Amino acid sequence: MEAGDFKDFAKAMTDYITEYLENIRDRQVVPSVKPGYLRPLVPEQAPQQAEPWTAVMADIERVVMSGVTHWHSPRFHAYFPTANSYPAIVADMLSGAIACIGFTWIASPACTELEVVMLDWLGQMLGLPEQFLARSGGEGGGVIQGTASEATLVALLGAKARTIQRVKEQHPDWTDTQILSKLVGYCNKQAHSSVERAGLLGGVKLRTLRPDNKHRLRGDTLKDAIEEDLKNGLIPFYVVATLGTTSSCAFDVLDELGDVCNSHDIWLHVDAAYAGSAFICPEYRYLMKGVEKADSFNFNPHKWMLVNFDCSTMWLKNPRWVVDAFNVDPLYLKHDHQGAAPDYRHWQIPLGRRFRALKLWFVLRLYGIENLQKHIRKQIGLAHYFEEFCNKDDRFEIYEEVTMGLVCFRLKGDNEINEELLRHINGRGKIHLVPSKIDDVYFLRLAICSRFTENSDIDLSWEEIKSCADEVLKGVSKN
Amino acid sequence: MEAGDFKDFAKAMTDYITEYLENIRDRQVVPSVKPGYLRPLVPEQAPQQAEPWTAVMADIERVVMSGVTHWHSPRFHAYFPTANSYPAIVADMLSGAIACIGFTWIASPACTELEVVMLDWLGQMLGLPEQFLARSGGEGGGVIQGTASEATLVALLGAKARTIQRVKEQHPDWTDTQILSKLVGYCNKQAHSSVERAGLLGGVKLRTLRPDNKHRLRGDTLKDAIEEDLKNGLIPFYVVATLGTTSSCAFDVLDELGDVCNSHDIWLHVDAAYAGSAFICPEYRYLMKGVEKADSFNFNPHKWMLVNFDCSTMWLKNPRWVVDAFNVDPLYLKHDHQGAAPDYRHWQIPLGRRFRALKLWFVLRLYGIENLQKHIRKQIGLAHYFEEFCNKDDRFEIYEEVTMGLVCFRLKGDNEINEELLRHINGRGKIHLVPSKIDDVYFLRLAICSRFTENSDIDLSWEEIKSCADEVLKGVSKN
Ligand SMILES: Cc1ncc(COP(=O)(O)O)c(C=O)c1O
Ligand SMILES: Cc1ncc(COP(=O)(O)O)c(C=O)c1O
Numbered sequence: 027m028e029a030g031d032f033k034d035f036a037k038a039m040t041d042y043i044t045e046y047l048e049n050i051r052d053r054q055v056v057p058s059v060k061p062g063y064l065r066p067l068v069p070e071q072a073p074q075q076a077e078p079w080t081a082v083m084a085d086i087e088r089v090v091m092s093g094v095t096h097w098h099s100p101r102f103h104a105y106f107p108t109a110n111s112y113p114a115i116v117a118d119m120l121s122g123a124i125a126c127i128g129f130t131w132i133a134s135p136a137c138t139e140l141e142v143v144m145l146d147w148l149g150q151m152l153g154l155p156e157q158f159l160a161r162s163g164g165e166g167g168g169v170i171q172g173t174a175s176e177a178t179l180v181a182l183l184g185a186k187a188r189t190i191q192r193v194k195e196q197h198p199d200w201t202d203t204q205i206l207s208k209l210v211g212y213c214n215k216q217a218h219s220s221v222e223r224a225g226l227l228g229g230v231k232l233r234t235l236r237p238d239n240k241h242r243l244r245g246d247t248l249k250d251a252i253e254e255d256l257k258n259g260l261i262p263f264y265v266v267a268t269l270g271t272t273s274s275c276a277f278d279v280l281d282e283l284g285d286v287c288n289s290h291d292i293w294l295h296v297d298a299a300y301a302g303s304a305f306i307c308p309e310y311r312y313l314m315k316g317v318e319k320a321d322s323f324n325f326n327p328h329k330w331m332l333v334n335f336d337c338s339t340m341w342l343k344n345p346r347w348v349v350d351a352f353n354v355d356p357l358y359l360k361h362d363h364q365g366a367a368p369d370y371r372h373w374q375i376p377l378g379r380r381f382r383a384l385k386l387w388f389v390l391r392l393y394g395i396e397n398l399q400k401h402i403r404k405q406i407g408l409a410h411y412f413e414e415f416c417n418k419d420d421r422f423e424i425y426e427e428v429t430m431g432l433v434c435f436r437l438k439g440d441n442e443i444n445e446e447l448l449r450h451i452n453g454r455g456k457i458h459l460v461p462s463k464i465d466d467v468y469f470l471r472l473a474i475c476s477r478f479t480e481n482s483d484i485d486l487s488w489e490e491i492k493s494c495a496d497e498v499l500k501g502v503s504k505n
Numbered sequence: 506m507e508a509g510d511f512k513d514f515a516k517a518m519t520d521y522i523t524e525y526l527e528n529i530r531d532r533q534v535v536p537s538v539k540p541g542y543l544r545p546l547v548p549e550q551a552p553q554q555a556e557p558w559t560a561v562m563a564d565i566e567r568v569v570m571s572g573v574t575h576w577h578s579p580r581f582h583a584y585f586p587t588a589n590s591y592p593a594i595v596a597d598m599l600s601g602a603i604a605c606i607g608f609t610w611i612a613s614p615a616c617t618e619l620e621v622v623m624l625d626w627l628g629q630m631l632g633l634p635e636q637f638l639a640r641s642g643g644e645g646g647g648v649i650q651g652t653a654s655e656a657t658l659v660a661l662l663g664a665k666a667r668t669i670q671r672v673k674e675q676h677p678d679w680t681d682t683q684i685l686s687k688l689v690g691y692c693n694k695q696a697h698s699s700v701e702r703a704g705l706l707g708g709v710k711l712r713t714l715r716p717d718n719k720h721r722l723r724g725d726t727l728k729d730a731i732e733e734d735l736k737n738g739l740i741p742f743y744v745v746a747t748l749g750t751t752s753s754c755a756f757d758v759l760d761e762l763g764d765v766c767n768s769h770d771i772w773l774h775v776d777a778a779y780a781g782s783a784f785i786c787p788e789y790r791y792l793m794k795g796v797e798k799a800d801s802f803n804f805n806p807h808k809w810m811l812v813n814f815d816c817s818t819m820w821l822k823n824p825r826w827v828v829d830a831f832n833v834d835p836l837y838l839k840h841d842h843q844g845a846a847p848d849y850r851h852w853q854i855p856l857g858r859r860f861r862a863l864k865l866w867f868v869l870r871l872y873g874i875e876n877l878q879k880h881i882r883k884q885i886g887l888a889h890y891f892e893e894f895c896n897k898d899d900r901f902e903i904y905e906e907v908t909m910g911l912v913c914f915r916l917k918g919d920n921e922i923n924e925e926l927l928r929h930i931n932g933r934g935k936i937h938l939v940p941s942k943i944d945d946v947y948f949l950r951l952a953i954c955s956r957f958t959e960n961s962d963i964d965l966s967w968e969e970i971k972s973c974a975d976e977v978l979k980g981v982s983k984n
Binding site: 115 | 506508510511512514515516518519520521522523525526527535536538540541542543544547549550551552553554555556558560561565568569570571572573574575576577584587588589590591592593594595597598599601602603604605606610611612613614615616618619621622626627629630640651652653654655658662682685686698699702705706707708807813814815830846854855856857859863866867869870871872873874875876
């Protein structure tokens with residue numbers, strides 16, 4: 027493909043995606059295809075000769091869009107949001123053109139340095155303590171990970187390295203394997219499944235602890251678990267505090283957990299994957315009280331802050347533990363400036379890395395702090411707007427206090443009726459939701475996911491849910 | 506940013522990157538900035554108000570490009586290539602606009618299904634055995650990983666799960682920790698540092714074995730190591746065969762390693778990160794003879810096959826071991842079609858995943874198999890063209906047989922003179938190379954990295970190297 031063709035193709039694609047996004051609410055949110063739908067739509071083999079770009083363009087609706095779940099439709103209320111914005115898309119074009127692999131500073135100084143500075147910008151926007159920022163001149167600093175799952179694993183590996191060293195100082199005769207078999211980490215029973223996976227990957231025990239009746243992990247619960255484990259000869263080394271659980275957006279009481287961790291020299295990692303974006307609004311920072319007691323903090327601008335996937339920002343007070351755990355230094359990656367700037371390959375699981383700081387830079391500048399705050403506040407407002415509908419309808423109840431852009435609700439009654447309700451909703455296909463279950467109580471989650479969502483969209487979603495409830499309850503009363 | 510602004514911005518960016526790429530050889534390949542160059546060039550904080558896109562556009566040269574190492578310049582000969590093509594950039598725009606997170610089939614059927622089919626297309630192009638392909642109807646299939654490092658780790662985890670189950674059947678009383686402490690994996694001493702890292706991450710021993718005098722790991726060496734370890738009560742479980750080592754592009758003798766692995770029920774993973782792309786040309790497939798004996802196979806289209814980072818394709822004969830090792834199944838991720846199509850989140854380390862199959866699809870169609878083969882053949886031809894210059898100049902020697910797009914060469918003489926040569930070359934800044942060292946022999950690596958490279962570019966690189974050699978040798982003779 028030559029430059030001239032590229033210009034035409036990129037222009038056609040720009041028009042296409044503008045059209046797609048601006049009219050996304052008119053599409054059926056979840057496609058009605060069955061598994062295996064796509065294979066018959068394309069040839070069995072790659073073509074021998076080059077095709078014209080117009081042929082590819084012509085296949086997008088037929089092959090791709092017919093099987094796409096439209097995450098950016100205002101009718102999409104499943105999971106948590108994922109980000110999508112025009113500035114981030116343009117930034118990714120530039121990133122694709124530069125296409126450097128920023129594993130070391132010298133491999134593209136701009137790639138590393140813009141990331142360092144952007145993580146400082148963003149850290150300030152959240153009100154993170156200076157110890158987490160590179161500009162403080164201390165050891166702390168930030169990094170872009172691919173996903174929150176990786177951040178949780180990276181923090182766990184840092185915690186492991188730090189603890190092994192400490193234990194070895196006390197017990198020089200213990201082997202790594204011996205120590206490893208005694209390590210134990212902790213998280214809320216409602217923590218994201220990636221925490222359990224990090225434990226599996228890292229080969230250490232992770233205990234899930236019972237939250238309080240608001241689904242928050244509390245200091246006393248953690249303290250009791252630690253003391254019990256210490257009595258049994260185990261070595262508590264890692265705690266993940268979740269700010270905004272996936273199930274119901276509950277917030278662990280970080281301040282309490284921080285005290286317990288600090289007094290036992292345990293690494294405290296904060297997983298604020300979804301809710302962290304809200305901390306750019308000062309009125310929500312009470313939910314991260316105690317963050318100065320944490321060792322690492324992570325949230326996903328790629329969820330709720332309009333920076334396209336993948337962009338999961340992580341700050342570490344002392345990255346040395348992670349860097350040392352990963353440091354494998356072949357000659358072809360050595361360079362003259364080692365130590366003067368971070369070599370980010372030591373901060374992450376993969377070796378290669380794209381120039382992802384560009385999209386953060388573009389989004390922060392082209393929205394500005396004010397518009398990003400407006401975005402968060404508007405989406406939380408929409409959640410409360412939906413909550414009101416539930417509150418005003420006697421048949422419904424709110425399952426969890428609404429603080430962010432997620433409403434957990436259910437029909438008063440048993441789980442079956444709520445499962446039936448969700449089947450109806452998703453079966454009719456106008457809107458899309460997923461359920462959750464805590465302590466055997468099944469409920470529905472309505473997340474505000476699209477940046478295009480307006481009150482009128484929520485009106486429609488509510489009408490649809492109400493009408494499904496009518497059907498379901500009529501069915502019940504008939505039996 | 507509104508749709509109208511986006512169209513203008515995307516158009517401006519399209520023009521900018523076309524201009525950038527088409528004239529990239531005129532830029533200084535490695536920037537002369539010092540660590541910390543960027544911070545003074547940008548404000549200390551993110552702006553409160555939105556800026557116009559023209560302001561961002563105006564900063565790209567000043568802030569970003571002044572610190573970019575131009576990986577796509579024909580003057581860039583460091584590391585291995587990383588891919589960059591117009592079709593992939595346009596595909597990524599679409600991927601950014603759809604912005605689905607394809608962790609399950611239902612989360613966007615097209616995202617999963619196009620990946621399944623593209624991995625079949627590509628697997629056929631390489632001539633992989635049917636057992637690796639989904640279309641065979643067996644258990645095998647492919648997946649896009651972010652990086653080769655992750656593929657190596659994923660394979661290791663699969664191997665670990667398979668071996669633990671087997672050992673438990675024989676020794677029901679052994680604990681996981683006991684078994685884990687006995688597991689041992691193997692690779693060539695010249696294997697990529699990510700293999701060592703995978704061992705660290707997975708918490709298992711990895712032995713690096715001595716290659717033969719052509720830097721290839723041989724069957725007998727592996728066999729001896731395994732027998733020794735078995736005698737000592739260890740459990741050999743995993744072998745990584747490297748096809749195209751990073752240091753010198755040597756090829757382990759897969760066929761021999763395969764026999765040894767198969768007879769000991771050891772998982773054999775093939776890391777063909779760079780060289781794998783060449784297997785789309787039948788004349789290079791002799792280098793992967795024995796691939797049918799492997800359990801998993803990985804290469805990076807994001808290196809040498811014109812698909813932008815990240816796109817590391819991996820095939821597994823039996824993904825079940827990986828899937829089971831990862832399977833953590835919360836309610837909000839369950840859906841009605843589980844089992845009918847892969848839920849790729851179980852095949853990888855992160856949870857979230859972009860719609861990366863689009864760029865594979867665009868590249869395969871817009872180049873066609875023929876042009877991709879031409880690209881590989883041309884780049885290998887350019888390596889031989891450079892090799893000729895070295896051969897014709899008595900002062901130089903070729904360090905390793907040239908088979909792909911990498912030439913390993915050195916001045917006849919000691920390491921110091923070669924270190925001096927590289928310092929001169931990189932110091933003058935016209936071209937960029939990195940060194941390597943095997944068995945204390947230091948040499949220079951010249952990789953053909955840019956798709957824009959022509960014979961005339963190689964002429965220039967050679968002139969520059971020759972002129973640096975003149976200087977260095979003059980210096981020596983003066984002393
Ligand atoms: C609290 C929490 N942690 C972690 C994750 C995983 O995020 P990622 O896909 O970035 O790994 C999620 C995803 O929804 C989440 O809600
Ligand atoms: C042989 C080999 N394996 C693995 C890798 C790592 O690749 P990635 O950055 O995709 O993890 C490389 C990178 O150059 C390589 O040459």
